[in-house]
Each structure stands twice: as C-alpha cells, then as structure tokens.
Amino acid sequence: MKEVGKIWMNGKLVPFKNAKVHVLTHALHYSTAVFEGIRCYNTPNGSAIFRLPEHVDRFFNSAKLYGMKIRYTKKQIIDAIIKTVKASGLKECYIRPIAYYGYGTMGLTPTLNKVDVSIACLEMIGEPKAGKFSGAKCKISKWIRIDSKSQPMQSKSAANYSNAALARVEALKSGYDEAIMLNSSGKVAEGSAENIFIIKNGIIKTPPLNADILNGITRDSIIRLIKSNGIKLIEKNLTVKELLKADEVFMTGTAAEVKSVAKINKTTIGNGKIGNITKTLQKSFMDVTMGKEQKFAFWLRYI
Ligand SMILES: Cc1ncc(COP(=O)(O)O)c(C=O)c1O
Structure with a gap:
C-alpha cells in the first residue's frame, strides 16, 4: 500500500507511518468495528466527495446498530474527512473512516473499551477492472449471506466481511472475478462488496433492503437515476432462475x-456484452460523479 499523506486519529492528523494501534485492540480480536468507503472524484471543477452526508449518516447508523457510541458529531466527522482529503494531496481518492473498540480490557464485552475513530485516504488503485469495459464473470457462492437475525447486515460492520471475503476468495480461486451471494432463503442477496440489479424485458429489478443486503449508497444513486430516466424499477426478491435468465445484470x-456482469457460473448473460441499459446507467453515473448532471449536482461536496 502506498503511504499517502496523513491519517486522522481521534482528532489529530498523524503521519501515515505512525498511524498505529496496539495488538490487543478489541476490534482486531472480535471484529468490533464499523467503517465506510467513500470516494472523492477529480472532476473538471475540482475534487469532490460523493454523497458525503449520506456516508456519514450510514457510518453513525452502523455504529448505532451495534450500540457503539462515536464521541464526535456528524459535523466533526464531515470536517475531519475533508481535512484528511486535503492533507492527502490527492485529487481523487478512496476514503476509509473506521470506528472501533480500541485497546483497554481484553474479553468479549466491547463496551468496557473506548471507541476510537480514524480516517485514511488511499489512492484508487485496487478497483477490479472487470465489469467496466467488458462484463465480469461471477460465481454464485457456496457461502450464504449472514442472516439479519444473526447480526445487523444493514450495518457496514467489519464482522460482516469475513463472510464476504470467504465468498470473494472462493470466486477468485475458481477463476471468476466476483461472487454473488444468496441469502438464507435461497434468494439473491448481493455481491461480496456490491449490490446487484437485473434487467428483463426493459424492467430493472433489485433485491429489497430486507434481503440481508447493505443499503448501498451507489444502489440508492442508481435507483434515483433509473427513476429520473423514466425506466421501470421493482424492488423484489430474486430467484437464481431470474438472475440466470436476465437480459442484463449489473452490480453497484x-x-x-x-x-456489468457477463457470465454467472456457466451461463452467459444476454449476449455476453455490456447491455444497452447498463451502458446508459454507467454513463449517467459517471456524468453525475463528474458534476456534469445538474439535477444531481448536490451529491458532490467540492473541497
Ligand atoms: C456487502 C456490500 N454490499 C454493497 C456495497 C455497496 O455499497 P456502496 O454503494 O455504499 O459502496 C458494499 C460496499 O462497500 C458492500 O460491502
């Protein structure tokens, strides 16, 4: 990982190299952490963070679902994110805020420990290219998405990601680009780190929020773009059969x-190329992130 700028830790910007935690940090042992993944885009009008208030709202909601108390206000976290991006010197980046039970007492009960918060900015280099210019190959995972009755899947919690990482590694080892996970009812849930949409006969469908999925901010953005393009969208539980028989499948x-998804297991989706509706949405989304779409200009926070 490239060392970039400074990392905000509990109110202070510290040099990348010095941003360390103790090996007995509670979250390291028990996954007691919630985090966010936010993007800052290099637009023609300067660097802009995409849907910053919504990401910070989800960050606080993720913590609340675990009874975790963040000792900063949303405004303080927004200001800290902007400060960290500016300190990184990067025009575009991936921003990673995390709140976690820190070093204190060892043992399962997290609430005895303080909740620490840090914010890092990383270069956008790790994104898989499959799906952008040609369709991705996806494997339906043997690992089932954790049921929301077991833990709050609406929380972007580190605890959810061992499940997602198992699915991702299984897919990569089998020669695929990404995993698609089913929920405990056997319905389509989401990718290991993306929400999923299918298109059949011009109608777009996506699993509802109660299908044990994350309330993706890109998912929400795409739903709004679809509606503003006058395309029909239905939120409903999807079967594997509907997924495999779709004309187009895409993830967000x-x-x-x-x-775009070209193949699922051995089945080619549509003609195996990026479909027209997916292409239109890719372009609309890019226009929005580049500040070219006035209607959604309020989603960008220029810094
Ligand atoms: C499990 C999971 N689903 C969906 C998403 C997409 O969410 P967002 O669009 O907010 O990045 C992510 C992204 O982090 C994820 O990890």
Whole structure:
C-alpha cells in the first residue's frame, strides 16, 4: 500500500507511518468495528466527495446498530474527512473512516473499551477492472449471506466481511472475478462488496433492503437515476432462475461503480456484452460523479 499523506486519529492528523494501534485492540480480536468507503472524484471543477452526508449518516447508523457510541458529531466527522482529503494531496481518492473498540480490557464485552475513530485516504488503485469495459464473470457462492437475525447486515460492520471475503476468495480461486451471494432463503442477496440489479424485458429489478443486503449508497444513486430516466424499477426478491435468465445484470458499489456482469457460473448473460441499459446507467453515473448532471449536482461536496 502506498503511504499517502496523513491519517486522522481521534482528532489529530498523524503521519501515515505512525498511524498505529496496539495488538490487543478489541476490534482486531472480535471484529468490533464499523467503517465506510467513500470516494472523492477529480472532476473538471475540482475534487469532490460523493454523497458525503449520506456516508456519514450510514457510518453513525452502523455504529448505532451495534450500540457503539462515536464521541464526535456528524459535523466533526464531515470536517475531519475533508481535512484528511486535503492533507492527502490527492485529487481523487478512496476514503476509509473506521470506528472501533480500541485497546483497554481484553474479553468479549466491547463496551468496557473506548471507541476510537480514524480516517485514511488511499489512492484508487485496487478497483477490479472487470465489469467496466467488458462484463465480469461471477460465481454464485457456496457461502450464504449472514442472516439479519444473526447480526445487523444493514450495518457496514467489519464482522460482516469475513463472510464476504470467504465468498470473494472462493470466486477468485475458481477463476471468476466476483461472487454473488444468496441469502438464507435461497434468494439473491448481493455481491461480496456490491449490490446487484437485473434487467428483463426493459424492467430493472433489485433485491429489497430486507434481503440481508447493505443499503448501498451507489444502489440508492442508481435507483434515483433509473427513476429520473423514466425506466421501470421493482424492488423484489430474486430467484437464481431470474438472475440466470436476465437480459442484463449489473452490480453497484463505491469502488465498483456500475459493473456489468457477463457470465454467472456457466451461463452467459444476454449476449455476453455490456447491455444497452447498463451502458446508459454507467454513463449517467459517471456524468453525475463528474458534476456534469445538474439535477444531481448536490451529491458532490467540492473541497
Ligand atoms: C456487502 C456490500 N454490499 C454493497 C456495497 C455497496 O455499497 P456502496 O454503494 O455504499 O459502496 C458494499 C460496499 O462497500 C458492500 O460491502
């Protein structure tokens, strides 16, 4: 990982090299952390953070779902994110705020420890290219998405990601680009780090928020773009059969943006090329992130 700028830790900007935690940090042992993934785009009008208030709202909601108390206000976190991006010197970056139970007492009960917060800015280099210029190959995972009755899947919590990482690694080892996970009812949930949409006969469908999925901010953005383009969208539980028989499939996420899916297991989706509706949405989303779409200009926070 490239060392970039400074990292905000509990109110102070510290040099990248010195941003360290103790090996007995509670979150390291028990996954007691919630985090965000936010993007800052290099637009023709300067650097702009995409949907910053919505990401900070989700960050606080993720913590609340775990009874974790962040000792900063939303405004303080927004200001800290902007300060960290500016200190990074990067025109575009991936921003990673994290709140975690820190070093204190060892043992399962997290609430005995303080909640620490840090914010890092990283260069956008790790995004998988598959799905942008040609369709991604996806594997339906043998790993089932954790049921929301087991833990709050609406929280972007580190605890959810061992499940997602198992699916991602399984897919990569089998020669695919990404995993698609089913929920405990056998319905389509989401990718390991993306939400999923299908298109059949011009109608777009996506699993509802109660399908054990993350309330993706890109998902929400795409839903609004679809509606503003006058295309029909239905939120409903999707079967594997509907997924495999779709004309187009795409996934959405902060890192992935709008990623086309060409193949699922051995089945080619549509003609195996990026479909027309997916292409239109990829372009609309890019226009929005570049500040070219007046209607959604308020989603960008120029810094
Ligand atoms: C499990 C999961 N689903 C969906 C998403 C997409 O969410 P967003 O669009 O807010 O990045 C992510 C991204 O982090 C994710 O990890």
